[in-house]
Amino acid sequence: MAKKMLEVNQLTTKYITRQGEDVYSVDHVSLDIEEGKSLGIAGESGCGKSTLALSLMGYYFPPLHYTSGSIVVDGKDITGLDPDVVRKTVLGTDIAYIPQAAMNALNPTRKVGKFIEDVIKAHELPMDKKQIREMAEQRFARLGLPVEALDKYSVELSGGMRQRVVIAVSTILNPKVLIADEPSSALDVTSQKMVIKMMKDMLASGLVKSMIFITHELPLLYNVTDDIMVMYAGQIVERGSAHEMVFDPVHPYSRGLMRSILVPEEGTRDVKLTAIPGTPPNLKHPPAGCRFAERCRYATNACRYNAMPILEFAPGRTYRCGHSVEHLREVYASEDEE
Template sequence: MLEVRDLTTKYVTRYKEDVYAVDRVSLKIEEGKTLGIAGESGCGKSTLALSLMGYYFPPLHYISGEIIIDGQNITGMKPDEVRKSILGKEIAYIPQAAMNALNPTRKVIDFIGDVIRAHEPSWTRQMILDHARALFERLGLPPEVLYKYPVELSGGMKQRTVIAVAVILTPKVLIADEPSSALDVTSQKMVIKMLRDMMESGFIKAMIFITHELPLLYNVADDIMVMYAGQIVEKGTAKQTVFDPLHPYSKGLMGSILVPESGLRSAKLTAIPGAPPNLKNPPPGCRFADRCKYVKPECRVMSVPLYEVSQGRAYRCILSEEELRRAYNHGEQGKSVFER
């Protein structure tokens, strides 16, 4: 459905400095699957989401790699061609600040009309209206929302409306960047249910779900990739990545989650010291070396590839799987907070 091979993109700042926010990222997502992407702020998750669409505009620039959607390689395509034939139809994007993505002075039906006419200029207003009503009913949204302004909608309804506008042309792949952020628990549940229903009904074929909320990601995604400083440091199934992380950063990330359950008040959380490297001048070796308690001298000079442990499971570290497990067992007691 979607395959990415060694994708590298960078930002060029006003001072002509290169910031490599996505560095040789490869991924593959099959039909009917949801891929989760986790990592701290600034690690490149949102830049990766933008890069996957193959539509680049300054300051973001394509450097190398391939993006293949349903057998079609879209790298090297002209921006106008990508916008007309790929965006919205093959791959759609829900931006991180989705609730602020709509012009407050226009009605929802006007946004839908703009999207459809960009790809189907022959459609009449009545055809657009009929299509929008049918879609909203299918997604469990009241049809009267079509005639409202964004400022008349609640946060949860506005978020669900943005999702509906994004999928109006039934794309094959949907990229959701923090779709449940800034929402209360009830609204989050409605948004997640809407996304899952679209997947289960085949309305969208595959989804990439980006979020900071790891417990949520575990319940939504089939597979999870962990990003750090522009690189993928671990990937595997949701169960593997959450319950049995291999990379030291993934291990620290999973151990930093606070679970408000009875009997966990005395549980000690893991803190990751230090700060990520400056991507204007990333270190030559492992990018996590300065924050890793298992670091060795060679970690700071050796380029660390992504080692495949088994089919679909991989991590980026010079230590073997056996060495990592031995280090974790020696230094930590108890189970993951997900299991306690």
């Protein structure tokens, strides 16, 4: 069995609102990724996927707070470490992050090369300016980025280039886990493809040892990651391989998501788009039972009042639902016949 790069156990984090209320937007999340693998996280906006990305780094600042659970990166538990130790030895080296708004992720008044210098220096690595420059140049050349970009400010780069530069900067220290939060949603399809190719190449060549990819674009996720995990209201509701999740989703919410995929392919026009009525619950007062029950057409009273654990029903496949897998599949099959 391949080495586990990231193991997250029952991680719970919360936001404390200005009114002092606790909002548990990541609730007992467990996940793991093996070396060389990628995991996709899907879900509606507000389901907690971006918060999960931030929570996984073990570095918290208000309004986000750590509550419980553990994060183990390549055998090292990073929860409970001193924040400055996390900053110096985990961020950028163990876990790197590509933010949602990568267009504005670079300091507008700092040249790319200088910023890389700041990153290296923040980790107190024994390198002088010349060595850092050499390393940056080599890395840019390897990733197919123009070396001149190092002497430019972010405003001087085009959107797609800026995005790829951010990825190059994030991964400059060869992180064990790369967390990418919607890295390509602001780009047009051609730039998106270039960004994705670059990220896949980095994973394949081992520059990055594993990857978490967050997006609401399911066709993209399907093509990028090995596994897909669906989040709903701060919890994981289902996990499986990308292929299984797209073609054989078990959880009613995952099924709703997967049935909303629209791609320019034969057959798409015949698909019946499924609308999921309603909105996700308010996490200030989460429902006692299944969090999706309010919107679920198969929900029973038991669903609404009994806490719902997550269960493994096949190797590598977990789900969180009050109905059995067989039952759900039967229902789906009869629906598809209609």
